[in-house]
Amino acid sequence: MHVNLADKRVLITGGAGLIGSAIAMRLVGMKADVTVVDALLPQHGGNRRNLQDVADHIKMIVADLRDPAGVDGLVDGVDVVFNLAGQSSHLDSMTDPLADLDINSRAQVGILEALRRASPLAKVIFASTRQVYGRPRYLPVDEAHPVHPVDVNGINKLSGEWFHRLYHEVYGLQTSVLRLTNTYGPGMRIVDARQTFLGVWILHLLRGEPFEIWGGAQLRDFNYVEDVADAFLAAAVSDKADGRVFNLGSREVVSLRQVGEMLVDLNGGGRFEIRDFPEERRRIDIGDCHCDFAAIETTLGWQPRMSLRNGLQRTLEYYRHNMGHYA
């Protein structure tokens, strides 16, 4: 799909994060008018380094969208919002459920209320998660699969989804929801597993330390960040996306152990240890999970292009040269 957002006013919430920054770079390439807002919270995915190549071509606002003052004026006259600001750690959502709620649910109401008043024709693409499905009843998980969140994060992301859908149905905002699976690539948080376990695996691997795999037999699918950016851009330019919820996903389904082995192989060395789940993680683990993306493929023509092996190779290469900015 050819995407052209030249001269469009685009806001990216969470725009210094893994996906937001990838979208920002693509938008700058097509000469869109880009504003990034990011709270740059130390536990989250935002990192100024992710935007260094486009820093002179975007407007960067450091603000927390939980604060109404952070939202005020932000969305006036905006054409497109890539709404990625969120708390993504499942474990943190259990230890601080109110913080997760305030970011993933409450702040979304603030953004949508501001949009319906100031920019009621805006396209809004909301980053949700396949975590809303909980433990899959069948695989691959499609959008008709019942939702059953197994952690606070899943509940609040589900609320965030519903608010976006409601503001489409009641007020006509052109919202759509993408349920992301494991997204990885250059720009992800690696200092811990708060954003993705792949990050901390790569950190340890590049430091020559063993990394831990909990379980190991679980099946997962992965999307490279550029593929995910493609999906957001495709949703932003299609009327067919409005009011819809789409899974992302991949047909390349692998066990965590296989991913570990692939990383060690690509790195030309290293090792991992298979561990039992810690108790607090076991309770919110979802077992095998991979997602059916036929709906977005049929509707928007999206499919992932990057193989896991090539994507991991690029990611390793990036962190070999940029480690100091992330850990």
Added chain:
Amino acid sequence: MHVNLADKRVLITGGAGLIGSAIAMRLVGMKADVTVVDALLPQHGGNRRNLQDVADHIKMIVADLRDPAGVDGLVDGVDVVFNLAGQSSHLDSMTDPLADLDINSRAQVGILEALRRASPLAKVIFASTRQVYGRPRYLPVDEAHPVHPVDVNGINKLSGEWFHRLYHEVYGLQTSVLRLTNTYGPGMRIVDARQTFLGVWILHLLRGEPFEIWGGAQLRDFNYVEDVADAFLAAAVSDKADGRVFNLGSREVVSLRQVGEMLVDLNGGGRFEIRDFPEERRRIDIGDCHCDFAAIETTLGWQPRMSLRNGLQRTLEYYRHNMGHYA
């Protein structure tokens, strides 16, 4: 089902409201140790008059559960929580979505967090709503019907449900959820339609003024408050309720016009006017709705006992003599 909660420490949130006060009176009758907490917010259903007969036998706390200080210490050592505090106006949830979220979703996390720390064995019965289903795809609506909230209230009540279910699944709290249909009876708010349209109909009828019915052909089911109190008590004493979600409902399905006619007949006079939906209500109207309660009937032995005609008669009678305390 025989319910005995003698000497049990019971907390009723929203306990000055229609259902909470009915439960309180039943509990006092069985010599339970009852604490009622209610914010007595002017737009909500709480009314001290509802508790006048048991005021000397309960502990009454006026506190807003949105305030963490309101929750502090409240649940320590409690055996049962009837968790009814909520914002029930669909229209208000659209004009002040954050207030609805803070009460129906955010405050629930505060209550559940306090419970899992202080009283992890407590039974907790959460009052939800059939509003989470949205516009029914089939009738009667059973618990397997997909949820699709059509207003902010439905989204936040759904979150409140999920939090209760999660705290059962992860922490073992003995929670259950009742999805209420239209509940009415002595003690309901009548000054406006924020709690139930029946209230304001009865207000106008008893004042000799015409009341307005919007639409009129919509089918609905109704539960008398004592029947609903029965359901809460049944859930509180059965292990089979833990982790479950149950509809309430009635097999007596009537159109709003029929309810209006029944009220006029019972009152021995009066009239109503059929009106088109105001625009802001039309957007969040759900059309016909009535609920299948086979699950709770089979599992807990609950069924509604009061006919609509008898229930409305008692309700009219109550407000004839107590109008001054409610309007």
